[in-house]
Amino acid sequence: MILIFNVIKPGLLTTIQDLGRKGYQKYGMSVSGAVDHYAHRIANILVGNQENAATLEVTLIGPTFKVLETRTIAITGADLTPYLNNCPVPLWRSFTVHEGDILSFQGYRSGCRAYIAVAGGMDAENTLGSKSTDLISEIGGHHGRRLTKGDTIKATNVQANNEKCFARRLSIELIPTYTKNVRVRTILGPQEDSFTTKGIETFLSSEYTVTKDSNRMGCRLDGPTIEHKNDADILSEGLFMGAIQVPQNGQPILFLSGRPSVGGYTKIGGVISVDLPKVAQLKPNDRVSFEIVTLDEAHEKLRKQENIIKILQAGI
């Protein structure tokens, strides 16, 4: 274990995350973890880590760190204009930071969440099998909370040759572009029967605006009211990543990794896995619209993506 960063400015919301705390949702724990799995996994791959290694999830306004140890790092996801000392550094590419360097973010350009991976991975509190910060239960990550000024962040010792993955970059066609209007593919259900035909049509033909109340738990959306047949209440049941819940007011909520384990309102659909990173990068006032795909199509897209990630992982 080594000290890697000293927090000069914490940014808006910077937390330690991995791929989530699995197996405890049936006890009421949130799964937590990186909201954008794709950016998180690629950041790890670029520095030669296992894809589940802990990274820093940075939200909208980036932090400023003083580097305490020379290391290979990579930044992926949202473009918040990362700088090393006085020079801009590229996203989706690994590079070396040296002791005494200042890593900062100079301003917002696109997306919502950036991920910083350090070769060896962040060393953090491992609670119930995960280093992910759960802000509700106040466990995991850095004392179960967001970073604050003066915190010192640790990394684990690097086993592999540090130079081996210097300046790895992701091919340009694999780098997502984040726009203010996204269209995401969804699977209808599990409660599509609770909505009128008009309600389903409204859902599929309208644009919804992300509201300011959105966070790691979910994106609250604002737009044309989605009409129920009767009641919006259901008996509480498990919630899944990308679930689109519509309470009685007809305004959808799109659940992300900080979601509660169960919910008691109708869900009109779920965003397919390969489109979840698009949703993860939505910020207030961005707009989202939905279209339907079949389960087979969704799985075919996922297989393609996983094959690419497997090849990248093997390339290290």
Added chain:
Amino acid sequence: MRYTVKTAGDQSIIINFGEQINEQTSQTVQKLSNIIESNGIIGVEEVVLGYTTLLINYVPTKISYDTLLSTIKVLLKDIALTKMEERNTIEIPVLYGNEMGPDLVDVAKLNHLAVEEVIKLHTEPDYSVYFLGFSPGFPFLGGLNEKIATPRLENPRKKVQAGSVGIANYQTGIYPVTSPGGWRIIGHTPIPLFNSNDADPFLLSPGDIIKFKSITKKEYDEIINSRP
């Protein structure tokens, strides 16, 4: 065995055993959950219990949707023959009323009962833990006597202390962590339901039976003081 299967996104399915909250349905959900977990099906990541449903998270690149469904169908056939695992009974000591149960008097008034009767009716039943959810270790319980069912507060509290015991309509429950909440708070337990430092951080599991026991302020203080 009557059930329906619904897709929930492209990495989950929900098995639904009906729309009635009752002991039998809840036991079916728990049995399926136990069978799936003990079978260790490759590609099945996690299950989440509800009142009448089981959410199953799977990895489509490790198990296809069709294989998952046929596997679950086979397991469902075994359910009728499966016995419930032995159920733990857990006693929850509660200090009722006063500052620890600020809504006890209102619960009594709204139901035209004396405060003592509310406590008696609340401590009588064996409550079943149907499932846990909402916050870490929060139990959804079956068995509340209808005579003390009381609507939620019109204005939810911004902060309900961990350990608070409450009533909301036909449900009773305990807040494991301090959070906002609209349940009528009738008492407080000094026993923690969630402790992240423990190897086994959750006091309760689905299927457990709990009994509330009314304790005095002196007994309450003794339990508090005996905690490490």
